[in-house]
Amino acid sequence: MRISSRPLFVWWPYSLLLVVVAGLYGQSLGFGYVWDDRALFLDNTLLREGSWSWAAVARPILPDTPYFRPLVLSTWMVEMQLFQLTPLYSHAVNVVLHGISTCLLFAIACRVFERYEGARTAALCAALLYTVHPCLAEGVAWISGRFDLLATALLLAGCSVALAPATVVRCALVAVFALGAMLSKETGVLLAPLLVLLTLARYPAASIAAVFRGLWPYLLACAVATAVYFVLRSQGLGFASYAEFGLAQVVDAMMRYEVWLRTLSFYTFMAFVPFSDISPRHDLLVEMASFRQHAAALGVALLLLVAVVGFALKRRAWAVLWLGFYVGIFPVLGIFVINTGETIGSERFLYLPLTMLALALAALCLDIRQRSPQRRDIVMLTGTLGAGWLAMSLFVTYTVTSMWESDLRLWSWQYRTNAGNTLVRTAYLAALSKTQGAAAEKQFKEEIERIRTVHGGQLPLNVQIVYSGYLLEKNDPESLLYLQGMVENAPNMWRGLQRGETSQSDRVTFSGVLANYSQALMVFEGDLVNARKYLLQAQNLAPRGAEYQVVHQLIALEYLEGNKATALALYRNHAGMLQAYNLRKMHGAMGTLVAYTCLRKQRPHCEAYAQEFLDYLREDVGQPSR
Secondary structure (H helix, E strand, C coil): CCCCCCHHHCCHHHHHHHHHHHHHHHHHHHCCCCCCHHHHHHCCHHHCCCCCCHHHHCCECCCCCCCECHHHHHHHHHHHHHHCCCHHHHHHHHHHHHHHHHHHHHHHHHHHCCCCCCHHHHHHHHHHHHHCCHHHHHHHHCHHHHHHHHHHHHHHHHHHHHCCCCCHHHHHHHHHHHHHHHHHCHHHHHHHHHHHHHHHHHCCCCCHHHHHHHHHHHHHHHHHHHHHHHHHHHHHHCCCCCCCCCHHHHHHHHHCHHHHHHHHHHHHHHHHCCCCCCCCCEEHHHHHHHHHHCHHHHHHHHHHHHHHHHHHHCCCHHHHHHHHHHHHHHHHCCCCCCCCCCEEECHHHHCCHHHHHHHHHHHHHHHHHHHCCCCHHHHHHHHHHHHHHHHHHHHHHHHHHHCCCCHHHHHHHHHHHCCCCHHHHHHHHHHHHCCCCHHHHHHHHHHHHHHHHHCCCCCCHHHHHHHHHHHHHCCCCHHHHHHHHHHHCCHHHHHHHHHCCCCHHHHHHHHHHHHHHHHHHHHHHCCHHHHHHHHHHHHHHCCCCCCHHHHHHHHHHHHHCCCHHHHHHHHHHHHHHHHHHHHHHHHHHHHHHHHHHHHHCCCCCHHHHHHHHHHHHHCCCCCCCC
C-alpha cells in the first residue's frame, strides 16, 4: 500500500521537532521545584489530600485573585497523588506539552500554507522558529509555567481540528478543546479570533462572508464552550468576570497609556531580539525609565503595528497571521490592569502569541519568494538571517533553561544583574539560606553584612524576614529580637492588615512572620500565652490549603498547656492535611517544638516528654473528622 506523500502524513518533520525539544529541554527532567511552585501547589495540601474533588481545583490559583484554572490544578493534583513530590514527572509533562504544541503548529502551518510551493519546508521553519525561541524557556522549564503550555496546546489542537470541514464530531472536539484551554488559562477565549485569522490567511481570496459561513459551526461551538466556562467560573469564584471591569477601567487605561505602550514595545522586541534581556523579572519602573529614554523603540513598534494592519486590510496572508500575535498579547499589555505585580511583563506570556508570529514570518518569506521568484539574493539573505537567528536561539535557550535547575541557581543568575530588585534579593537570600554547606552559609552571612553596611547598619524588612527565619532554623535566640522588632515596630504593616489594604502575598508573608514569632516565644522564652496570641493571628492570615504551617504548632502548644484532649482533637481534624503535606516531617517539627519548649520551661525529662506526645498522637487510630 502506497504511503501518502502529503505533508500532514510525512512524519519525519515531527520527529525532528521532538528531537529538538528533547535536546533543549530534556535537561529540565533533573530540575527541582522553584519560585512560585511552592505557593501555587506544593504548599497547598488541598491538592494532595484525598482523591480529586471539584472544590479543591475550582478556586483561584492564589487566594483573592481572579485566576480560575482548574484543569492545570487537576494535573498537579493527579501527579502529586500518583508520584508524591517528585518534580521529574511534572517537568516531563511540561516537555511533552511543548512537544505537542510544536507538532500541532507544524500541522496547522501545512494547512495554512498549502497553496504555496514549498509549504512543508516553510511549515517546518515556522515550527523550528517557535520551538527554539528563548522566551519559551521560562514556560517549559518552570513547572508553574504549565498554565500557558496547556492552554496553548489545547487551543492549537482546537484550531487544527477546525481547519477541516465542519462535522458534528469536529465541532464537539473544538468545544472540548476550547473549554479545556479556558480552564487552563483565560487566554483560551482567543481560540475563536485566532481561528478566524488562520482561515483568512489560508484563503486570502475568499470573501469575509464566505469565511464566516464556513466557520460558523465552529464559532458556535466556541461560544457554547465560553458560556459553559463562565458558568463554571462564576460557580468557582463567585463572579464571572474581573472585578471593576467597565467604563472606569477603560478611562484608567487611557490615563496609563505609557504603561501599555511600553509593554507593546517590550513584547515586540522580546519576540525578535530576546537574547540579552531574558529574565523572569522585568521591573516596571526600570522599563518605564527606559521607555522615556528610548522612545525610538516605541516608535518602531508602533510603525510595525501600523504596517501590519495596513497589509492585513489588503488581505496579505502574513499580515493577517501577524495580527494574531497582537491578539495574543492584547490581554497582557496592561490596558486593563489585573495585577501588574510591579513588572512590565513575563516572557511566558509570549508562549501563545509567538505561534502566530512564527507562522507570519514563514508566510512572509513565502510571499516574498512568490512575488520575486528571480531574486535569489533575497532568498539567500532570508535563509542566512534565519539560520543565524536559529543558531543563536539554540545556544541562548539551552543556557537559560539550565538556570531553572534550582532556586539558588535561578536567583543567583538574577541577583548578579538585578540586585536592587526586592523580589530578586529576597528570593536569592532565601535560596542561599536553605542551601546546605559551609560555603553557602559563609556566603549568606557575608551578603547579609554587605546589605547591612549599604543600609547604614539596618536590614530592610524583607531581608529581616529571611534572616530571622535562618536564625530560627539554627536555633539562635537572636531570631527572637528580629521577629519581635518586626511585629512590634511595624505598625503600618499590621494596620494595613486590619484594614484589608495589603495584598495576598503580603498576608502570606506576615502570616509566616507571626508563626515564626510564636515559635520563637515558645522555644526561647517558654511564653505560651503570647505564643497562642500570635499563632491565632497567623492562622487567620494563612491561605486555604496552607494551614498546616500553623496547625502543627497549635497542636504542640495545646499539649504543652496540658490540653491533651484538645490537641488530639486538632490532630484528628487535620490529620489528612498533615498527611498530605508530610506527616513524618510534621511529627518531627511538633516533637522538636515540644522538647525545646519543655527545656525552656525547665521541666524534667523533656526528650521523653516529647516522645510521649508523639506516641499519644500515633496511638490514636480514629479517622480524622471532616
